[in-house]
Amino acid sequence: MKRIGVMLLVVLPAVLSSPLRAETGVGSNSILVGQSAAFSGPAAQLGIQLNVGIKAYLNAVNAQGGVHGRKIELRTADDRYEASVAAENTRKLIQEDQVFALIGYVGTPTTVAAMPIFTELKVPLVGPFTGAQPLRNPLNRYVFNVRASYYDETERIVEQLTSIGNKSIAVFYQNDNYGKDGLAGVERALAKRGLKIVASGTVERNTTNVAEAVKSIDAAKPDAVVMVSAYASVAEFVRQMKKAGSPAQFYNVSFVGAKALADALGAEGYGVGVAQVVPFPWSPTVPIVHEYQKVLGKAGIKDYNFSSLEGFIVAKVFVEALRRAGKDLTREKLIAALESMSSYDLGGFRIHFSPTDHQGSDFVELTIVGRDGEFRR
Numbered sequence: 001m002k003r004i005g006v007m008l009l010v011v012l013p014a015v016l017s018s019p020l021r022a023e024t025g026v027g028s029n030s031i032l033v034g035q036s037a038a039f040s041g042p043a044a045q046l047g048i049q050l051n052v053g054i055k056a057y058l059n060a061v062n063a064q065g066g067v068h069g070r071k072i073e074l075r076t077a078d079d080r081y082e083a084s085v086a087a088e089n090t091r092k093l094i095q096e097d098q099v100f101a102l103i104g105y106v107g108t109p110t111t112v113a114a115m116p117i118f119t120e121l122k123v124p125l126v127g128p129f130t131g132a133q134p135l136r137n138p139l140n141r142y143v144f145n146v147r148a149s150y151y152d153e154t155e156r157i158v159e160q161l162t163s164i165g166n167k168s169i170a171v172f173y174q175n176d177n178y179g180k181d182g183l184a185g186v187e188r189a190l191a192k193r194g195l196k197i198v199a200s201g202t203v204e205r206n207t208t209n210v211a212e213a214v215k216s217i218d219a220a221k222p223d224a225v226v227m228v229s230a231y232a233s234v235a236e237f238v239r240q241m242k243k244a245g246s247p248a249q250f251y252n253v254s255f256v257g258a259k260a261l262a263d264a265l266g267a268e269g270y271g272v273g274v275a276q277v278v279p280f281p282w283s284p285t286v287p288i289v290h291e292y293q294k295v296l297g298k299a300g301i302k303d304y305n306f307s308s309l310e311g312f313i314v315a316k317v318f319v320e321a322l323r324r325a326g327k328d329l330t331r332e333k334l335i336a337a338l339e340s341m342s343s344y345d346l347g348g349f350r351i352h353f354s355p356t357d358h359q360g361s362d363f364v365e366l367t368i369v370g371r372d373g374e375f376r377r
Contacts, residue, residue, distance in 0.1 A: 025100025147360070154275075169225070173202055281308075
């Protein structure tokens with residue numbers, strides 16, 4: 001009997017330790033997800049509105065029981081649109097908070113600063129709010145871009161401007177890798193048409209010191225200015241250009257934050273153009289927009305905008321990947337599930353991922369600010 005008892009003592013620990021270790025951030029009833037974004041500072045509305053859409057969709061899914069019996073918990077961290085803070089937040093979210101995956105980062109400099117960290121730790125990021133090339137080329141196995149690139153956006157803007165006779169085009173851009181990526185996109189689009197940028201001016205991130213940019217660009221008397229910055233600096237640039245008497249047409253890439261820009265400009269926003277990478281949020285005939293309006297309405301949110309719709313779409317893509325990954329959830333299975341979305345229709349907005357292509361969409365639509373501050377197509 002003593003011999004049998006000893007054998008049981010030896011075998012029992014082996015039996016207890018045999019189940020596979022659960023994936024980080026995945027519990028029996030929950031999945032922990034992290035987001036670092038600007039929730040304060042001059043770019044705050046970008047993070048706030050994106051987060052509104054993400055949370056609205058995740059809350060709706062959780063109210064229905066979650067995914068495979070697990071509810072999704074979103075842990076947020078404010079990086080103030082500062083690269084070093086985003087990197088610090090990312091390390092903390094992964095190593096201290098123990099999140100399963102990342103979602104909805106905001107901005108090029110911030111996401112690029114975080115990329116080496118989540119890549120080394122093999123944690124996927126879904127739906128960063130940036131169209132920059134460093135997150136697309138070369139392919140990063142852990143980055144899944146839902147939105148179109150800045151090259152897609154600037155090509156569409158230049159196509160529109162030149163089609164109506166605007167050939168003298170200047171660029172106002174943020175002096176970092178976001179602004180320079182947009183600048184390169186405009187250069188590429190103009191070169192295709194045998195044209196060059198006539199003038200350029202910069203602004204430092206999280207500032208509105210645009211006087212020198214206004215001086216250099218206005219001196220060239222451009223037909224149009226393509227702007228690649230955040231809403232506070234863009235609003236100040238447009239105001240000062242108009243005060244100087246410039247008749248130029250102003251166009252922005254989507255990252256500016258359409259609603260935040262319109263609010264910042266007020267009456268001076270009339271006629272300012274913004275490229276959009278998601279459908280028109282006020283078009284309920286588009287199924288994904290109808291769903292978005294319905295879910296936000298149930299949450300008591302009636303302020304529709306492009307940024308929150310993008311967050312909603314990103315969250316829906318993420319949840320679909322969780323469903324496809326199955327109940328025995330791992331990061332590797334999430335990546336495989338995302339790469340299986342060769343043609344996923346969210347409802348009038350398609351996503352195309354594969355093992356060799358993590359660029360989900362190339363959808364771009366141009367809008368302008370109307371006299372009432374609302375957007376027109």
